[in-house]
Amino acid sequence: MRLANFIDGKFVAPRSGAYFEDVNPATAETIAEIPDSDRRDVDDAVRAAKRAFSSWSGLRAEERSRVLLRLADLIEQNLESLARLESEDNGKPVALARRMDIPRAVANFRFFATAILHGSSEAHVTDSVALNYTLRQPVGVAGLISPWNLPLYLLSWKIAPAIAAGNTCVAKPSELTPLTANRLAELSLEAGLPAGVMNIVHGYGAKAGAALCEHPDVPLISFTGGTVTGGKVAAAAAPLFKKLSLELGGKNPNVIFADADLDDAIATSIQSSFANQGEICLCGSRMFVERSIYDTFVARFVEATARLRIGDPTDETTEVGALISAAHLAKVSGYVDLARSEGGTVACGGDRIEHRGFFLQPTVITGLGCDTRVLQEEIFGPVVTITPFEDEAEAIAFANSTRYGLSATVWTRDLQRAHRVAAALDVGTVWVNCWLLRDLRVPFGGVKDSGVGREGGSDSLHFFTEAKNVCVKL
Ligand code: NDP
Numbered sequence: 001m002r003l004a005n006f007i008d009g010k011f012v013a014p015r016s017g018a019y020f021e022d023v024n025p026a027t028a029e030t031i032a033e034i035p036d037s038d039r040r041d042v043d044d045a046v047r048a049a050k051r052a053f054s055s056w057s058g059l060r061a062e063e064r065s066r067v068l069l070r071l072a073d074l075i076e077q078n079l080e081s082l083a084r085l086e087s088e089d090n091g092k093p094v095a096l097a098r099r100m101d102i103p104r105a106v107a108n109f110r111f112f113a114t115a116i117l118h119g120s121s122e123a124h125v126t127d128s129v130a131l132n133y134t135l136r137q138p139v140g141v142a143g144l145i146s147p148w149n150l151p152l153y154l155l156s157w158k159i160a161p162a163i164a165a166g167n168t169c170v171a172k173p174s175e176l177t178p179l180t181a182n183r184l185a186e187l188s189l190e191a192g193l194p195a196g197v198m199n200i201v202h203g204y205g206a207k208a209g210a211a212l213c214e215h216p217d218v219p220l221i222s223f224t225g226g227t228v229t230g231g232k233v234a235a236a237a238a239p240l241f242k243k244l245s246l247e248l249g250g251k252n253p254n255v256i257f258a259d260a261d262l263d264d265a266i267a268t269s270i271q272s273s274f275a276n277q278g279e280i281c282l283c284g285s286r287m288f289v290e291r292s293i294y295d296t297f298v299a300r301f302v303e304a305t306a307r308l309r310i311g312d313p314t315d316e317t318t319e320v321g322a323l324i325s326a327a328h329l330a331k332v333s334g335y336v337d338l339a340r341s342e343g344g345t346v347a348c349g350g351d352r353i354e355h356r357g358f359f360l361q362p363t364v365i366t367g368l369g370c371d372t373r374v375l376q377e378e379i380f381g382p383v384v385t386i387t388p389f390e391d392e393a394e395a396i397a398f399a400n401s402t403r404y405g406l407s408a409t410v411w412t413r414d415l416q417r418a419h420r421v422a423a424a425l426d427v428g429t430v431w432v433n434c435w436l437l438r439d440l441r442v443p444f445g446g447v448k449d450s451g452v453g454r455e456g457g458s459d460s461l462h463f464f465t466e467a468k469n470v471c472v473k474l
Helices: 039-058 061-077 079-090 094-115 151-164 179-191 205-214 227-240 262-278 291-306 326-341 392-399 415-424 457-463
Strands: 005-007 010-012 019-024 029-035 123-126 130-138 141-145 168-172 198-200 220-224 243-247 253-256 286-290 345-348 363-366 383-389 407-411 429-432 465-473
Touching (some): 005 179, 019 079, 039 130, 039 141, 039 168, 039 198, 039 205, 061 079, 061 151, 061 179, 079 094, 079 179, 094 262, 141 151, 151 168, 151 179, 151 457, 168 205, 179 198, 205 220, 205 227, 220 227, 253 392, 262 291, 286 392, 291 345, 291 363, 326 345, 326 383, 383 392, 392 415
Parallel strands (some): 168 198, 220 243, 253 286, 253 407, 286 383
Antiparallel strands (some): 005 198, 123 130, 345 363
């Protein structure tokens, strides 16, 4: 299969005429050729998006909503084939893509398609002198850049609010997982999305992605990806004063107090550690367990980890699939070696699986302190650490000891402690006695090196619009 860019409602070859390979991580086989796009393709896409802006933004919210709802229905009708494409491209179990990735893409479009029908805006009456009201107007061409771990889930998390709010967009999916974005383009035609409203340019981040960030006619960038790349995006966008939302890396703590419901804490922590091969920015990679239950917890957690079924993502019973690439597998397994050299113990897993694809056993490491690189750096794979803590103050200090601040999970039956600890954690999201329970209305984002800005619900709609105050003298 040879992919094309989607510009102005048409599938077009990259200007360079060059392509590179898209590999199935579970088999190491090439499954598609991807356009190696450059600045010229980005220019074409931005021009198309600019042309489409005035008519799309001029539609009534109800008209835009109808198109997006049709697109949501089409994604839902194609759920099975999209789940298979996502699994083939990313290495994740097809069962997970069917349960999580694709339904969430449907939900993203439905949520923002209906949110724009129920918005309100503020008014401020200045004594009896003036009436101020806020107009929220679309910004123009939105530049949207997304990573490979949740390809359609995160791409649609950006496209849906951007175009629902009346913007047009140019999206650059990860070069490693372009297939569902390509299918989304096909479905958008079927849904009747006007040409130029959604443009998709494939290619390398450093080339096509950077050109989008530097483009003078793209006043807004929404980026999800690694912290180092986020820094480059910010550096490119700053001199042009672009609106910027950066959803970056995480090194999330999972804090388990002795009074927790251990059955629930262990079952959910297995998910938060290893779902999607640990390649979710919200995975809880640093577990902190109260000393009095530490030995029991480690024994039970290791036993549950060892039971996970790893292997062929197309097998319905597989729970852990392949890592995204050979390079990523080398990076993640390098951290297992580093853990040993830093004095840690590999309590289970740690080995690659002999296979053409890129598989690593789910891995649990004990015996490391918070100052080690393994507890400081984002690994983004099926590798977690477990460290004991003595009391609440130490748990909070350990949890806050990295430069990241995306999310945290807290397990306790003590309601007051749950609120106290949640307030003390330096993160954007805290889950208490649960994980990844998402409500699309809530603010989502990170603090410290995990990002800038919030998306979700009205935060997304505010980000994708400019607030203009109109002051009328009474
Ligand atoms: P990267 O930062 O490598 O890439 C993210 C996207 O940016 C890709 O589309 C990439 O393209 C593109 N890109 C790369 N270089 C540039 C550049 N100079 N200018 C513009 N765009 C560029 O992240 P990964 O794809 O490796 O994703 C994993 C990371 O994403 C992890 O750190 C993870 O924590 C984070 N993440 C954060 C989430 C959050 O909500 N906070 C959610 C999910 C993931 P290409 O792939 O072609 O290089």
